[in-house]
Amino acid sequence: MKLPSDLSVFRLLDQRLNMLQARQSSVAENVANANTPGFVPTDVDQASFERTLQRHTSPSVGNVGIAVTRSGHMEGSARPAPDVRITSTPDSEVTMDGNAVVVEEQMLRLNQVRTDFDTALSLYQKGLSLIRLAGRSPT
Numbered sequence: 001m002k003l004p005s006d007l008s009v010f011r012l013l014d015q016r017l018n019m020l021q022a023r024q025s026s027v028a029e030n031v032a033n034a035n036t037p038g039f040v041p042t043d044v045d046q047a048s049f050e051r052t053l054q055r056h057t058s059p060s061v062g063n064v065g066i067a068v069t070r071s072g073h074m075e076g077s078a079r080p081a082p083d084v085r086i087t088s089t090p091d092s093e094v095t096m097d098g099n100a101v102v103v104e105e106q107m108l109r110l111n112q113v114r115t116d117f118d119t120a121l122s123l124y125q126k127g128l129s130l131i132r133l134a135g136r137s138p139t
Contacts, residue, residue, distance in 0.1 A: 007127075
């Protein structure tokens with residue numbers, strides 16, 4: 001029996017949640033350094049993450065798993081998880097001391113992360129509910 005983490009939709013949601021966790025950490029670090037002279041805020045390179053995720057999820061020849069039933073069979077290899085790249089992303093203003101963090105913009109990013117996280121978590125929970133429903137015996 002497959003575990004939920006073996007299903008592609010759950011793998012995608014897990015990778016999305018990991019990316020959102022990295023983005024939330026980045027925003028928290030930016031806010032913590034809002035008064036640090038010369039600090040430039042960072043953010044997750046979402047376009048790079050989405051391109052990498054697309055490469056890992058798009059169908060292509062040879063992506064079929066191999067069943068190992070005899071000692072002479074070759075084992076398939078798992079694809080690596082998409083990487084999360086953090087980049088410097090100065091906000092719209094730079095103060096006289098060189099700090100480029102605008103707290104209001106960081107709060108908007110944090111709100112977007114929370115909304116995306118809630119959506120992904122809700123989809124994960126709904127998927128688990130569907131698996132439970134399918135696994136129940138009819139009464």
